[in-house]
Amino acid sequence: MEWKFLAENKAGPARKSKDYRLFSERVIQSAQLLEKSLSEYIVREDEDLNTNKLLKETREIIALSDDPTHTFRILRRVRRYDDLTYIHSLNVAILCHEFAKWMHMTEEEQDILTLAGLLHDVGKMGVPGKIIKKAGSLTEEEYSVIRQHPQKGYDFLKKHPLDERIMNAALMHHERCDGSGYPNGLKADEIDDFAKIVGIADCYDALTSARVYREPHCPFEVFRMLQEEHEKFDPNYMAIFMEGVATFYIGCEVVLSDNKRALIVDTNPMDQSNPIVKINGLIVNLAMVQELDVKEIC
Numbered sequence: 001m002e003w004k005f006l007a008e009n010k011a012g013p014a015r016k017s018k019d020y021r022l023f024s025e026r027v028i029q030s031a032q033l034l035e036k037s038l039s040e041y042i043v044r045e046d047e048d049l050n051t052n053k054l055l056k057e058t059r060e061i062i063a064l065s066d067d068p069t070h071t072f073r074i075l076r077r078v079r080r081y082d083d084l085t086y087i088h089s090l091n092v093a094i095l096c097h098e099f100a101k102w103m104h105m106t107e108e109e110q111d112i113l114t115l116a117g118l119l120h121d122v123g124k125m126g127v128p129g130k131i132i133k134k135a136g137s138l139t140e141e142e143y144s145v146i147r148q149h150p151q152k153g154y155d156f157l158k159k160h161p162l163d164e165r166i167m168n169a170a171l172m173h174h175e176r177c178d179g180s181g182y183p184n185g186l187k188a189d190e191i192d193d194f195a196k197i198v199g200i201a202d203c204y205d206a207l208t209s210a211r212v213y214r215e216p217h218c219p220f221e222v223f224r225m226l227q228e229e230h231e232k233f234d235p236n237y238m239a240i241f242m243e244g245v246a247t248f249y250i251g252c253e254v255v256l257s258d259n260k261r262a263l264i265v266d267t268n269p270m271d272q273s274n275p276i277v278k279i280n281g282l283i284v285n286l287a288m289v290q291e292l293d294v295k296e297i298c
């Protein structure tokens with residue numbers, strides 16, 4: 001299937017195209033199904049989580065386009081409309097699925113990592129909606145309730161016969177390699193590998209999403225933010241993640257910090273936050289021009 005994008009279609013934004021509408025409707029449908037399935041399982045604790053059904057939905061979304069780059073770019077736009085936890089979980093699941101492929105994992109591992117992404121925030125269903133959806137800043141008490149969601153998620157998932165890595169991703173996705181995370185302040189080698197990967201995808205997706213109090217950050221700005229906090233993340237996984245995601249944006253038109261337009265022509269392995277771009281026919285390595293950054297993806 002051929003998706004039309006702003007960078008490739010100067011006639012108008014991709015979000016107006018029929019393909020885009022179909023895709024975004026499908027994503028929102030899947031997010032609703034995810035919410036419904038999980039609510040039912042939480043009420044009926046005796047029934048096993050039907051992970052096949054959840055995986056099938058995610059796979060079908062990925063299969064809507066035969067090019068993961070297209071899927072990814074569209075998801076970025078869908079998120080502007082609906083920033084529910086379930087859309088976030090679906091985004092993280094799809095990022096995890098791609099990550100598993102970049103890592104050349106087996107199909108079984110790909111499925112486990114995708115499910116780990118899909119279910120990582122399931123504990124948020126145990127946090128009152130008024131706290132999750134609160135527009136203003138959280139009180140200390142509310143924040144401490146939010147911080148219970150990894151443990152709540154783990155407690156819920158352990159009632160079901162799931163792979164241990166899926167449960168660990170729910171429990172440990174806010175742990176950080178330098179010990180600064182929660183709920184248990186674990187350090188690098190104590191954190192499950194799948195939880196480290198889900199944690200990176202989770203941070204990236206949260207920072208590139210709109211919030212009531214701020215616009216979404218540009219992916220390259222998020223790379224800079226993640227690089228600044230490099231001690232929190234596994235360096236190998238972070239390098240693979242940034243290279244994979246940066247590759248999605250090759251061919252995209254961007255606005256630079258001087259408000260001029262450029263085209264991304266390659267990633268920059270030495271500094272993924274500064275891709276190689278073409279400006280008025282000239283190839284420029286943004287890492288070599290200190291005052292110039294990617295401000296926005298068109």
Ligand SMILES: [Fe+2]
Binds near residue numbers: 202
């Ligand atoms: Fe979380």
